[in-house]
Amino acid sequence: MLLHTINEVRAQVKEWKKQGLTIGLVPTMGALHDGHLSLIKKAVEKCDRVVVSVFVNPIQFCPGEDLDKYPRTLDADNKMCDDAGVSVVFAPNPNEMYGEGQMRTNDFLTYVIPPFFYVNKLCGKSRVGHFDGVCTVVNKLFNIVQPDYAFFGQKDAQQLIIIKKMVKDLNIPVEIIPCPIVREESGLALSSRNKYLSDEDKKEALVLSKILNNINSCYKKGVTDVEALKETAYEFLNEHHELEYLEFMNQEDLEKVPQADNNTRVFIACRVGGVRLIDNILLGE
Ligand code: AMP
Numbered sequence: 001m002l003l004h005t006i007n008e009v010r011a012q013v014k015e016w017k018k019q020g021l022t023i024g025l026v027p028t029m030g031a032l033h034d035g036h037l038s039l040i041k042k043a044v045e046k047c048d049r050v051v052v053s054v055f056v057n058p059i060q061f062c063p064g065e066d067l068d069k070y071p072r073t074l075d076a077d078n079k080m081c082d083d084a085g086v087s088v089v090f091a092p093n094p095n096e097m098y099g100e101g102q103m104r105t106n107d108f109l110t111y112v113i114p115p116f117f118y119v120n121k122l123c124g125k126s127r128v129g130h131f132d133g134v135c136t137v138v139n140k141l142f143n144i145v146q147p148d149y150a151f152f153g154q155k156d157a158q159q160l161i162i163i164k165k166m167v168k169d170l171n172i173p174v175e176i177i178p179c180p181i182v183r184e185e186s187g188l189a190l191s192s193r194n195k196y197l198s199d200e201d202k203k204e205a206l207v208l209s210k211i212l213n214n215i216n217s218c219y220k221k222g223v224t225d226v227e228a229l230k231e232t233a234y235e236f237l238n239e240h241h242e243l244e245y246l247e248f249m250n251q252e253d254l255e256k257v258p259q260a261d262n263n264t265r266v267f268i269a270c271r272v273g274g275v276r277l278i279d280n281i282l283l284g285e
Pocket of ligand 1: 027028029030035036038039151152153154155156179180181182183189190191192
């Protein structure tokens with residue numbers, strides 16, 4: 001069932017709660033692919049009822065980013081969800097979520113701001129305000145859908161860590177379920193933004209997973225010094241790649257580590273053909 005308004009979703013949720021059913025939420029920006037589908041399948045397996053939100057959230061885009069050209073494929077998304085056994089696809093428009101005219105200014109909107117320590121690094125460094133927008137919309141979705149479980153992909157590992165922190169700090173009664181990264185056979189992590197890549201760029205985009213896999217195999221051979229592991233990336237980079245960051249951090253709290261261990265996640269962001277791509281790997285996996 002495709003719903004566009006908060007009131008309709010609330011009425012449905014009220015009915016489910018009355019019946020004692022468990023509710024799962026999968027927040028997305030649409031243009032659904034097999035990565036999203038893996039979250040949806042997990043949710044359908046675990047919960048009596050599943051809501052998938054499809055909302056290109058304006059307040060998590062920074063000026064100059066791809067808000068206007070972000071792919072929007074609601075009909076196909078709705079069909080994919082239907083086929084997977086989703087109960088409700090919630091696709092509000094920005095005015096429904098934020099009220100007319102309020103969404104692109106923090107003068108009029110109440111925001112949920114995650115801690116500086118968690119956002120002043122990795123994607124948060126170049127995308128200033130991005131995680132404020134993410135936490136605000138996810139919090140709103142939690143309040144609207146009141147899910148028992150919410151499903152997030154490891155593909156956006158910083159986001160997942162920040163959402164977990166928000167849930168803990170604000171005592172939000174929801175369990176966050178992390179889901180593994182789904183990749184093409186080539187190794188490329190699935191992403192809605194892969195649609196922007198030409199065939200040639202797609203080959204070049206393999207650089208992210210190649211660097212991460214190579215670092216992981218060096219680690220498995222016994223190299224733990226982060227600087228030495230970082231060095232190994234350079235043999236893969238060429239003029240088609242614009243490396244934004246390659247960082248080694250404790251996967252619980254995003255603290256930088258000088259020596260890698262099985263709790264270290266390696267994060268990479270790189271531009272290929274003008275498209276900003278991210279990926280990550282847990283060492284030892
Ligand atoms: P998005 O629509 O890009 O905001 O993503 C919605 C959710 O799907 C987020 O929790 C993402 O981490 C997750 N997701 C996106 N791509 C993948 C992938 N390749 N594997 C696993 N989860 C993914």
